[in-house]
Amino acid sequence: MKPAPFRLHRPDRVAEAIELLSVYGDEAKVLAGGQSLMPLLALRLARFEELVDLNRIGELSGISFDGEELVIGAMTRQADVEVAPEVRKSAPLLARALRYVGHFQIRNRGTVGGSLAHADPAAELPAVAMVLGAVVDVVGPRGARQVPAEELFAERWTTVLDVDELLVSVRIPVMPAEAGFAVEEVARRHGDFAMAGVACALSSGHGRVDRARIALFGVGRTPLLCPLVAKEMEGSLLDELHPAALDELAALATADLDPPDDVHATGSYRRAVAAHLVGRALINSLEELRRA
């Protein structure tokens, strides 16, 4: 369990990191918190000649809020995000979801950007970013661009970023006052990757749902937004969303899922539990929304 040889580059600035990525292309891998990459390297399931370590780049860490948008630097530790007052206030779903990410020791090292870029389909943060309408800032040799979270995840452990691009921050728009959130998951043990999970963000105005975002994780090759459920819900009167209606929405959200079997669960269980969790997430987020 020792990694194959690699060269460790420790740039101090984003520009230097980009340059390294441009030079080495797919021989290089970005090292953020290391909570997924290091075990893969140690088991020699992944190998890279060059590691570009972002841990010395101060400009990649930090949380700022300008009244409209929460901006979290890619290297901000998950543990810091979890307790940051501005996160709890303007993106409470993120703080809640982080409690499910591994254990606190893992969150002390793990970063927000690392989790998004790693794109594990069973991870919480990608799904949360999708339902919150987050956008990631990406910098590369051809300049900067922004990618909405819902377009970020291409495949299992793969984003749409080019090999020489770096995810530098994530922007989370502030949600309207009338909003409700939920994150629900079932894992074998607390802190394990979810066998099935759901993140949900709802907002309303004048007694109607005006925006509904539901994303499933752990049941597909990427986190999965449920546009059909959003379409059904948006415009609905809150009063119409009674338990039977929510059950139908849960069924709709999970109708096309076909997750595989593995040692932890059967595919059919994952699908059934996902439906159960969508139902619970909708109930809980509606309740919060009604209180708001």
Add this chain to the structure above:
Amino acid sequence: MVAGRFVGQSVLRREDPRLVSGHGRYVDDVRVPGMVHAAFVRSHVARARIAALDVAAAERLPGVRAVYTARDLEPLIVGPLGATMYLSAPIPSPVALASGDVRYPGQPVALVLADSRYLAEDACELVRLDYDVATPVMDMETAAESEILVHPERGSNVVSQSRRWDDDLELAIRGAPYVVTRTFRQPRQSHTPMEPHGVVASWDRFDGELRIWCTSQRVHEVRATMGRVTGIPEQRIHVVQRDVGGAFGQKGAMRPEEIAVVLAACKAGVAVKWVEDRHENLVAGGHARSDRIAVTMGLDHEGGIIGAELDHLEDAGAYPSLGSVGGLVAMMFPGAYRMGGVNWSTRAVFTNSCGRAPYRGPWNIESLAREQIMDAAAREMGLDPVELRRRNVIARTDMPFTNASGMTYADIDPAAVLAETLRRFDYPEFLEEQSEQRGGGRRIGVGVSLFVEPTALGTGTMLGTEAAHVKVSLAGKVTVALGTSSHGQSIATTMAQIAADELGVDIEDVSVVDGETDITPIGGGTGGSRSGVIGGGATHRAAGHVRDKVLRVAAELMEAAPEDLETDRGRIQVRGTPTRSVSLAQVAHAAYVDTKLLPAGVEPGLEALVRYSTPAITFANACHICVVEILPSGQVEILRYVVVEDCGAMINPMVVHGQISGGVVQGIGGALYERFCYDEDGNPLTTTFMDYLIPTSTEVPFIEISHLNSPARGPGGYKGVGEGGAIGAVPAVRNAISDALGADVTDGVRPCDLFESTPLAGGSSR
């Protein structure tokens, strides 16, 4: 039993300051000048002929010292590699490195020595290993009949089998008013000690001395094994271990890897370190459980047990490190109940999987089967499972009691333990609560498990005796050197408690030495819940011998009679007249220096080495009650866990609690989380802690533990307590789940097995 000043008290563990502050000293902490590092090339398949093995490229990598295959090490081997106590068992001797073929995934094939572990692993990747892959035997159910043989030279996949069958009993069981039949399985488990296997070995060819630093349950066995394997005279082999990060049975015998490393050190003439990594430990470090038992029980109208039939099948893997546990399964099956008789057949089979190693109560499936079928029978009869137990349980008044399989118990009171557990738990109140909550739609269940635990097993083997060497220094300080050694049992604390009380000194004045072959008496080490009973007995007796001598010498010094003296805090005084006293140091001075002061006939010196042997198995007994809720997701939450244990006199209640708690956690793991899996082709699927799940602090409930005390007959009245927690927990948890479901859980369960809509959870699996 009179509680002593230290014995019976929760004396803080003297091991803890270094262990909890990260200053334990494990094998990986050993550094020897010039030491190189080993890594293994392992088989990636379960069964294959080795078509080609080419190490040339690996040898050329800079920093690589040597690459060895079976051909290099075999000439050094002059004796069998198996553990001493199993040399006559019907199991194949392990091989250090595979030769010609591989028989389980992860089997070591070649060994690289390099300047660092990193380089060694790099070199492993350069070894060319080609196989002719063959179909493996992976299914224990069909292994005995399979034409594919795990060990072709043995002619059969059957390790051993036993049978005792009485046809009249069979008729009586089959004709009973209630006949209940079930088949229970338990998943394959790994022991997962925090510290995996490992060894550092150094061969000094000039003085002919072999030094070994290890992590084991028995250092003297390491010396015996390596003496036998290498032919190096045993007295020239020096084995040392410091802290051991758990073993649970996995470190009872040397692993083939460890033996290969020692051989490599001898061949290369340099010190070599190898520490198994977690992946290696999970795949090839020794497995356990993985057995199946079919039980038929016949009961009369009142619930009396007419008899039972067992058919036990055990997966031994390719190279088990112990013989079959089938005999003990059969002997212990009656547990704490009266039964008319037991018919049994047991069989252990080889498969192309990691070999079975003993694991905390290796025979535990007897308790699982008995306690689960008691619940199944009670449900079938419409009787409360506790009531069925009450009607059959044995009590102190039945002692000595020979159970239906022929095992004779002494000094236990299971009826009292059951009653005390129910009282602490408040069973009637729980039943009321349960029916209320069930009305509210919650799936809540309770499970009881009652069992008798054979401890300090091993009469007639290396495990039958243990010795302690108690020495008083010139300054009156005490050293206890033990043949047994600790892999987490707090022996340095508990044995000091015993010696301090016997000698009447402060516990700070007693040091315990273990884990070094040169300075400790020959001993069997820790395993089979024996160190408290046999090691404690030896310490008791050896300290008692020294005490007798101390009193005789002190009496002479004070011109008093020995029987008028007492010892307290390092002084020996005339009872009732504390002003007339001498210190232990003064006695030691007379014993070692001023020997003319010794009474006539008393030899100089103040030390004793006493070997103690238990006459028979020491029986302990416990009852567990578990309450679970099955959540709608199928996840199981343990709401309450109660244990009442009768392990006789306790040396240190806190240590006893630790032993029980650790065992219960491992049992919970076996019931709900742990399952080592292979696919059909023999590929291991659960090779990291992401997939092989052990319970963590978030899954473990508070465990309420209390005690009864039926002392054993040996010195101090101690009984073993190391394994019971793991034995009792699996049936308690499974019975609770079965109660919540109203259907039998007959294997380890995952949430997907208990989800509302799955067939098992929805109705009866019968």
